[in-house]
Amino acid sequence: xSATNVGHADVVIVGVGAAGAVLAAKLARAGLSVVALEAGxxxxxxDFASDELSxxxxxxxxxxxxxxxxxxxxxxxxxxxxxxxxxxxxxxxYALRFHEDDFRTKTVDGVxxxxxxxxxxxxxxxxxxERFNQVSGPTFFPWGPYQGPFPKRSHNxxxxxxxxxxGCERIGARSTAGPMFIITSPTKDRKPCTYRxxxxxxxxxxxxxxxxxxxxxxxxRHGATIIANAMVxxxxxxxxxxxESVTYVNKGREFEQxxxxxxxSAYSVENVRLLMHSTSASFPDGxxxxxxxxxxxxxxxxxxxxxxxxxxxxxxYRGPQGLALTQEWYSRKPDDGFVRAYxxxxxTLQPIEFSKALIRGKGLWGQRxxxxxxxxxxxxxxxxxxxxxxxxxxxxxxSDELDGxxxxxxxxxxxxxxxxxxxxxxxxxxxxxxHDAAGAIETFQYPGSAxxxxxxxxxxxxxxxxxxxxxxxxxxxxxxxxxxxxxxxxAGVNPTLTIEALAARxxxxxxxxxxRREL
Amino acid sequence: xxxxxxxxxxxxxxxWDSKTRLVLERRVVIIPKLxxxxxxxxxxxxxxxxxxxxxxxxxxxxxxxxxxEKLARNVTDGTRxxxxxxxxxxxxLFVSTLDEEAQVRHEKRFGALEPETQDMVLGAILxxxxxxxxxxxxxxxxxxxxxxxxxxxxxYAHPSAWSEIGWxxxxxxxxxxxxxxxxxxxxxxxxxxxxxx
Numbered sequence: 001x002s003a004t005n006v007g008h009a010d011v012v013i014v015g016v017g018a019a020g021a022v023l024a025a026k027l028a029r030a031g032l033s034v035v036a037l038e039a040g041x042x043x044x045x046x047d048f049a050s051d052e053l054s055x056x057x058x059x060x061x062x063x064x065x066x067x068x069x070x071x072x073x074x075x076x077x078x079x080x081x082x083x084x085x086x087x088x089x090x091x092x093x094y095a096l097r098f099h100e101d102d103f104r105t106k107t108v109d110g111v112x113x114x115x116x117x118x119x120x121x122x123x124x125x126x127x128x129x130e131r132f133n134q135v136s137g138p139t140f141f142p143w144g145p146y147q148g149p150f151p152k153r154s155h156n157x158x159x160x161x162x163x164x165x166x167g168c169e170r171i172g173a174r175s176t177a178g179p180m181f182i183i184t185s186p187t188k189d190r191k192p193c194t195y196r197x198x199x200x201x202x203x204x205x206x207x208x209x210x211x212x213x214x215x216x217x218x219x220x221r222h223g224a225t226i227i228a229n230a231m232v233x234x235x236x237x238x239x240x241x242x243x244e245s246v247t248y249v250n251k252g253r254e255f256e257q258x259x260x261x262x263x264x265s266a267y268s269v270e271n272v273r274l275l276m277h278s279t280s281a282s283f284p285d286g287x288x289x290x291x292x293x294x295x296x297x298x299x300x301x302x303x304x305x306x307x308x309x310x311x312x313x314x315x316x317y318r319g320p321q322g323l324a325l326t327q328e329w330y331s332r333k334p335d336d337g338f339v340r341a342y343x344x345x346x347x348t349l350q351p352i353e354f355s356k357a358l359i360r361g362k363g364l365w366g367q368r369x370x371x372x373x374x375x376x377x378x379x380x381x382x383x384x385x386x387x388x389x390x391x392x393x394x395x396x397x398x399s400d401e402l403d404g405x406x407x408x409x410x411x412x413x414x415x416x417x418x419x420x421x422x423x424x425x426x427x428x429x430x431x432x433x434x435h436d437a438a439g440a441i442e443t444f445q446y447p448g449s450a451x452x453x454x455x456x457x458x459x460x461x462x463x464x465x466x467x468x469x470x471x472x473x474x475x476x477x478x479x480x481x482x483x484x485x486x487x488x489x490x491a492g493v494n495p496t497l498t499i500e501a502l503a504a505r506x507x508x509x510x511x512x513x514x515x516r517r518e519l
Numbered sequence: 520x521x522x523x524x525x526x527x528x529x530x531x532x533x534x535w536d537s538k539t540r541l542v543l544e545r546r547v548v549i550i551p552k553l554x555x556x557x558x559x560x561x562x563x564x565x566x567x568x569x570x571x572x573x574x575x576x577x578x579x580x581x582x583x584x585x586x587x588e589k590l591a592r593n594v595t596d597g598t599r600x601x602x603x604x605x606x607x608x609x610x611x612l613f614v615s616t617l618d619e620e621a622q623v624r625h626e627k628r629f630g631a632l633e634p635e636t637q638d639m640v641l642g643a644i645l646x647x648x649x650x651x652x653x654x655x656x657x658x659x660x661x662x663x664x665x666x667x668x669x670x671x672x673x674x675y676a677h678p679s680a681w682s683e684i685g686w687x688x689x690x691x692x693x694x695x696x697x698x699x700x701x702x703x704x705x706x707x708x709x710x711x712x713x714x715x716x
Contacts, residue, residue, distance in 0.1 A: 162700055356668045
């Protein structure tokens with residue numbers, strides 16, 4: 001089958017999620033011709049059903065991946081989206097910056113690796129994306145390098161928010177309503193949050209600043225072309241050592257999109273699958289993989305919940321899905337017996353996920369499961385976002401099994417390191433203390449992980465990293481990788497704000513590079 | 520009596536958006552025909568589901584037809600743990616293990632056992648203490664979680680189950696106003712025995 005040639009663009013972007021949408025918007029705004037290819041559909045917010053089950057099977061990347069290792073992770077629901085907007089269509093929306101030390105864990109704590117960039121490099125871009133997304137937040141944020149202000153006021157406190165913060169106060173820990181990617185007052189075509197806890201299932205009022213309702217319309221307004229249902233199957237290297245085109249499949253037909261600059265923003269599993277599948281004489285082990293690092297140093301966040309049962313009604317379905325948080329124990333030092341960071345956050349579990357929590361967390365089935373579900377309104381759910389350190393042994397590789405496009409399925413191997421386990425232990429204990437202080441009658445732990453980071457990591461040394469500090473691959477001059485997969489370390493916060501800030505910075509660099517060449 | 524006997528989440532359904540109404544109407548009205556399980560398998564699974572999620576309501580929420588539909592369409596959940604068989608094989612194995620285990624222990628088909636005996640057989644299987652060799656090889660915790668949470672997802676996607684647990688429903692368009700502790704909006708469920716809130 002020969003692919004139909006569909007023309008040439010200044011920039012071709014693969015994946016329109018948190019990073020791809022920011023890139024498309026900024027590059028198109030700068031006057032470049034942009035084609036962005038997205039494997040899933042381009043939905044309108046009105047397409048979302050206000051229904052947990054059907055959205056669980058619509059918004060997430062659920063093509064099978066094989067999960068192995070000592071602590072095999074759940075893929076799909078906790079960590080990857082499908083469709084324009086990507087994971088931001090189903091993220092909870094905590095908009096947290098890294099702290100300064102998060103960029104230099106090796107220097108400060110002797111673990112992990114230092115990023116080739118600092119907080120100061122990213123600082124203006126954090127501000128830029130917070131403004132564009134109209135992040136809502138508290139008047140004073142107590143931890144880290146940035147105390148506010150945020151573009152919009154924070155959300156009305158819900159019962160779960162109050163319960164969490166009451167518990168924190170009683171054990172002497174500061175807490176706050178979090179900065180959120182959710183607006184609190186209307187904009188031109190978006191309504192404020194309606195407090196029904198549906199952030200993970202597509203936000204119908206468009207209150208949540210997914211890139212579907214922020215950067216994607218901006219990209220289209222400036223003339224970017226977004227092609228939905230376009231699964232990129234190969235990145236094609238030309239004779240000059242530059243990428244010439246990508247091949248994609250749309251409605252069963254194969255197309256070839258040529259371009260000048262290419263950016264992969266398909267996240268930590270699909271980027272690797274695509275690079276590993278795009279072998280050539282010069283890159284027998286996968287494109288841009290002369291280092292052998294592609295697919296290595298995969299990181300997640302430990303995302304265990306501690307769920308407390310109360311005599312009083314909590315009704316956790318109300319409020320934005322996430323709201324209150326504390327970073328009171330953010331920077332751990334060797335004296336604590338472990339190092340690095342975590343954040344504690346509230347997160348609503350709607351009925352189906354709550355049943356899963358009881359099944360996985362308490363091993364319930366039968367009458368006991370039905371009985372505990374009956375008390376759904378008496379439970380409050382607090383979650384951890386725990387930093388997991390990079391390890392060469394945590395990987396994304398190709399399996400022997402092919403998917404429907406003829407690309408080998410990904411095999412994801414994950415095992416927690418000792419320090420990761422100590423982060424979990426400590427943060428779970430703190431959650432329990434907060435619940436106890438707030439008046440919980442009992443608690444249980446619902447283990448899990450979230451987010452996919454690393455696998456194409458950023459660094460100065462081409463032997464130990466895949467991209468440089470601008471997200472350009474060390475090996476191929478006109479190929480960039482830009483999304484969570486370039487994270488050198490993961491910090492103890494939700495990654496989206498940092499992914500968008502990185503994308504905003506890379507976009508500026510691509511524009512400058514092109515200008516310089518024209519002069 | 521506890522719970523929310525007077526609460527019906529669908530009382531609000533006229534205010535829900537049309538897309539959501541369509542999805543829910545289909546779920547409640549259209550019960551898929553069996554395509555994946557044969558009638559014998561379906562009977563055993565029905566018996567198991569009745570113990571995994573016991574229902575006392577007059578009109579039980581159908582579960583097996585929706586599990587069957589998921590399997591017939593091979594709608595996977597994104598993760599295949601390394602030691603687990605593909606989803607469809609796992610369910611066939613689960614159903615055949617029910618009867619095999621019942622046969623070995625009690626010389627009857629699973630469906631013919633008393634509920635308490637069914638619970639013991641199920642409990643053994645879910646804990647990985649089955650005598651069936653092919654089931655024994657599976658990671659018990661993961662197999663248990665997949666089976667039970669698939670069943671629970673079908674059940675707790677049904678509006679009758681939402682009414683049962685006092686969940687607020689789709690609530691769109693609309694907005695919750697009284698969201699702090701001890702307060703509720705008029706249309707939210709009130710729990711019997713709870714004076715406050």
